[in-house]
Amino acid sequence: MKKEDLPQDKSALAHMTRELCYVKDKDGKYSTGLSTGWKVKKDALDNAWEDIHERVKEAALAVKNGDKSPVFYFMELRLMDLAVLSGYTGFWKFNIKRHFKPEVFRKLNEKKLAIYAKAFDISVAELTNFKG
Amino acid sequence: MEKQFKHIQSAHCENGVATSLLKYHGMDFMSEPLVFGLGNGIFYLHIPFLQISGGPAISYRSMPGWIFSRASKLLGVKVNRKKFSNEKEAYDYLNKQIEIGNPVGCQVGVFNLPYFPPEYRFHFNAHNIVVYGKENGQYLVSDPVMEIVTTLSEEDMLKVRFAKGALAPRGHVYYPENVKDVSREQIAQAIPKAIKRTTFEMLSLPGPMVGAKGIHYTANHIRKWRDKLGPRKAALYLGQIVRMQEEIGTGGGGFRFLYAAFLEEASNYTNNDQLLKISDEFTKAGDLWRASAVHMGRIYKGRLNEQKDFEESANMLDEISEVERAAFKSLRKLKL
Numbered sequence: 001m002k003k004e005d006l007p008q009d010k011s012a013l014a015h016m017t018r019e020l021c022y023v024k025d026k027d028g029k030y031s032t033g034l035s036t037g038w039k040v041k042k043d044a045l046d047n048a049w050e051d052i053h054e055r056v057k058e059a060a061l062a063v064k065n066g067d068k069s070p071v072f073y074f075m076e077l078r079l080m081d082l083a084v085l086s087g088y089t090g091f092w093k094f095n096i097k098r099h100f101k102p103e104v105f106r107k108l109n110e111k112k113l114a115i116y117a118k119a120f121d122i123s124v125a126e127l128t129n130f131k132g
Numbered sequence: 133m134e135k136q137f138k139h140i141q142s143a144h145c146e147n148g149v150a151t152s153l154l155k156y157h158g159m160d161f162m163s164e165p166l167v168f169g170l171g172n173g174i175f176y177l178h179i180p181f182l183q184i185s186g187g188p189a190i191s192y193r194s195m196p197g198w199i200f201s202r203a204s205k206l207l208g209v210k211v212n213r214k215k216f217s218n219e220k221e222a223y224d225y226l227n228k229q230i231e232i233g234n235p236v237g238c239q240v241g242v243f244n245l246p247y248f249p250p251e252y253r254f255h256f257n258a259h260n261i262v263v264y265g266k267e268n269g270q271y272l273v274s275d276p277v278m279e280i281v282t283t284l285s286e287e288d289m290l291k292v293r294f295a296k297g298a299l300a301p302r303g304h305v306y307y308p309e310n311v312k313d314v315s316r317e318q319i320a321q322a323i324p325k326a327i328k329r330t331t332f333e334m335l336s337l338p339g340p341m342v343g344a345k346g347i348h349y350t351a352n353h354i355r356k357w358r359d360k361l362g363p364r365k366a367a368l369y370l371g372q373i374v375r376m377q378e379e380i381g382t383g384g385g386g387f388r389f390l391y392a393a394f395l396e397e398a399s400n401y402t403n404n405d406q407l408l409k410i411s412d413e414f415t416k417a418g419d420l421w422r423a424s425a426v427h428m429g430r431i432y433k434g435r436l437n438e439q440k441d442f443e444e445s446a447n448m449l450d451e452i453s454e455v456e457r458a459a460f461k462s463l464r465k466l467k468l
Contacts (some may be wrong), residue, residue, distance in 0.1 A: 087296025
């Protein structure tokens, strides 16, 4: 890539930094240039977020329909998977999956609810009152 | 005279931490491409049974942590690393290093990194920063991907050092030890060793999904994605490939430009013009990766979405696989 071809498109990094890229200067030697972003990868990132938003919406609907518990919804909202949530809570993945069931979730004690609430960075009330 | 830590912006975080720490300890010649090349940074791996954020698991670089360790080893430097099971111990250890004036690398998760834009805050745990001081209860932080230095509060620092999930940092702190003067000859001698190891990894590791042939393996997968996953999910998968390849940290073209820059520098050290020619081949590979990203972009933007468009993407990757294989073969043949 030549220095003059380095894209300077808008991106989510706008308020944080420009990123360093390796480019060829006029003499054909390697040098570095700063880029504000590249549309091609911004589109990829936007697409990934669209997908995340859709998954969160579906998760909310599943809670509303009584198929899933709020634990499932907040896991999706916080972009977590079972491994990450298991890491933050110390619960086994197998148990977390059980806590996805609304009837199991309703029977969780305060201590476990508090652990989930902390992992999701919300209050226990926000967790238990979520209706989808 | 007290040594001053100097912030250096780099394309990739681990290279950047390694470069600035080695420079701090007196290796003035150090550059990001040199660390990357000596550390066998360039790689390709497609893990078929693993998914990352619901997409294909593809890596254009070697394992986190290896670049610094391998580059250091070739230069006779030891990297002292510490991980912790206890947050208090990790907190105390970092503070102590700062007190004695030793800037250290820290592995952190980006999900709770406050200065990152929300769009970039995934549960990615292999980001690297340098902590070089503390003022008014705030850590002074040099994040290599940023133009300027920044700060982190004690609370945030602990959060990001103890992020959870894959590659959890567990408070990981590291710094180079035993840094001696290194002559030009020693660097010139280290370069062929590093190149040899890289060509071995890109050409001779067994298994279809690793090295230059691994790119061909990904191409074969792409041909099947549309039928197997449906057009929307298949397009998302392509988006993920582009993100792994071009996102902040890669220097563009899936680290290929960075490796080309290393070979240019290596030619300088070893007085070998052949390396310049091969450097051009990696520039070409990087350009082809960028062209492939543009084509994939048309698919995930929804402008194209036929099977033949996926075939076209796959064909482009097949070409890259061939270009890289040829380039690494010429590297392997080189008498250095």
